[in-house]
Amino acid sequence: MRCRAALLVLLPGAAWAQAPAAVASPQTRAVVLPAPAVPPPAAAARKRGPPEARTGFQMHFVPLTGVLFPFGGATSGRGDSLSSRYGWQWMPLELGLGAKLIDSLYLGGYLNVGVGWEGSDLRTEAHCEAGNDAVDDVSCSAVSTRLGLELRYSFTPAESMNGWIGYGIGMTTGSQTISDAGRYSETSTAQGIELGRLTGGLDFRASSGFGLGPFALVSLGRYMHQKTEINGVVTSSGSIDNPALHAWVSLGLRMVIFP
Amino acid sequence: MSNPLFTALALCALPCLIACDGQQYVSPDTVALSITKDATGIKKLNHCNYVPVLLGGEVDATYDVDGDLQAVLSITRDSVKVAFVGAGSEVEPFVATTKDVLDAPQTASSPPAGYTALLSSGCTPDERAESSGVRRAQAIAHARRRDQ
Numbered sequence: 001m002r003c004r005a006a007l008l009v010l011l012p013g014a015a016w017a018q019a020p021a022a023v024a025s026p027q028t029r030a031v032v033l034p035a036p037a038v039p040p041p042a043a044a045a046r047k048r049g050p051p052e053a054r055t056g057f058q059m060h061f062v063p064l065t066g067v068l069f070p071f072g073g074a075t076s077g078r079g080d081s082l083s084s085r086y087g088w089q090w091m092p093l094e095l096g097l098g099a100k101l102i103d104s105l106y107l108g109g110y111l112n113v114g115v116g117w118e119g120s121d122l123r124t125e126a127h128c129e130a131g132n133d134a135v136d137d138v139s140c141s142a143v144s145t146r147l148g149l150e151l152r153y154s155f156t157p158a159e160s161m162n163g164w165i166g167y168g169i170g171m172t173t174g175s176q177t178i179s180d181a182g183r184y185s186e187t188s189t190a191q192g193i194e195l196g197r198l199t200g201g202l203d204f205r206a207s208s209g210f211g212l213g214p215f216a217l218v219s220l221g222r223y224m225h226q227k228t229e230i231n232g233v234v235t236s237s238g239s240i241d242n243p244a245l246h247a248w249v250s251l252g253l254r255m256v257i258f259p
Numbered sequence: 260m261s262n263p264l265f266t267a268l269a270l271c272a273l274p275c276l277i278a279c280d281g282q283q284y285v286s287p288d289t290v291a292l293s294i295t296k297d298a299t300g301i302k303k304l305n306h307c308n309y310v311p312v313l314l315g316g317e318v319d320a321t322y323d324v325d326g327d328l329q330a331v332l333s334i335t336r337d338s339v340k341v342a343f344v345g346a347g348s349e350v351e352p353f354v355a356t357t358k359d360v361l362d363a364p365q366t367a368s369s370p371p372a373g374y375t376a377l378l379s380s381g382c383t384p385d386e387r388a389e390s391s392g393v394r395r396a397q398a399i400a401h402a403r404r405r406d407q
Binding site: 236 | 284285287308309311312313314315316317318319320333336
């Protein structure tokens with residue numbers, strides 16, 4: 001038995017080669033063994049390459065690695081551009097859950113969140129930056145969210161580098177808050193429709209069912225409803241009379257489970 | 260004070276003590292709407308509201324003034340508008356820029372007959388009274404609709 005174990009450890013290739021010839025002759029009795037657990041070389045080579053194209057569950061997320069830039073108008077009001085209300089935002093989260101219906105087509109839902117500071121509006125900035133940094137009680141922040149459904153098409157779903165494009169539609173909100181250590185707080189929230197979420201990117205697909213790659217996103221939307229809250233009391237809530245088209249443009253790095 | 264741990268804690272707490280000195284920096288502007296009945300000189304309405312600080316911010320309120328007369332107030336960062344409902348004959352809304360109101364009190368040029376409407380600044384909003392006033396006005400309007 002000790003001799004057989006030594007052969008298995010030291011000569012796995014020889015054992016593999018001799019296994020089919022399991023003849024019970026006196027000379028070969030020592031290597032008459034069950035087939036070893038070492039995979040054939042061809043199978044091992046395939047495992048090291050990109051995974052095959054697959055269907056079924058797929059998930060992607062952006063782990064703190066994206067930024068969003070505002071363009072267009074929040075409303076058609078004078079000076080009411082999106083960048084006046086909201087500055088550029090960091091994307092702490094994007095999550096997408098869905099399934100590949102066929103090798104090259106994915107359908108799923110997405111949630112995209114951006115956080116940042118006030119925009120370039122000078123009057124808001126003056127309030128937000130009042131005082132000096134040591135004794136300034138005022139804090140300003142902005143949050144934007146997008147939620148919806150999207151379709152993605154993969155150009156090379158079975159390759160190690162897969163280019164893809166996507167289109168989605170959903171809802172969008174933008175919210176801006178100014179707070180003065182609890183003495184005064186005001187939140188202005190706009191809600192609307194994300195008319196088009198145009199995406200594109202490149203996934204580097206690893207054999208472990210994991211992918212990683214850069215992406216770009218253009219979210220076209222229109223705010224339709226607006227609400228103001230001062231010191232916890234809703235002071236106004238209603239439709240926006242003069243809506244405008246806006247865009248959030250994003251760049252980042254995403255990770256994919258089962259690319 | 261000779262304890263180094265105590266000294267370190269005191270030094271760490273110092274910025275917080277400075278930062279939490281209760282000083283307020285937002286200082287939002289305020290606008291008061293007052294409506295006086297000319298015949299008696301009695302103020303039928305006097306309400307104070309904040310002027311929103313943020314772009315897109317708005318304050319809307321509806322107040323009962325006298326009998327069927329209601330004042331519908333809308334304040335943005337740029338303008339203040341007061342519309343009168345139930346005044347009998349049609350009355351033009353009273354519109355002023357927020358800047359003008361903050362510079363000097365503004366009187367409505369064509370208020371409902373027998374009343375004087377004034378917008379002024381520098382008041383202190385009573386949020387509880389304000390919200391209850393709005394609720395009361397909404398309840399009255401709801402009751403009227405139900406009666407009809």
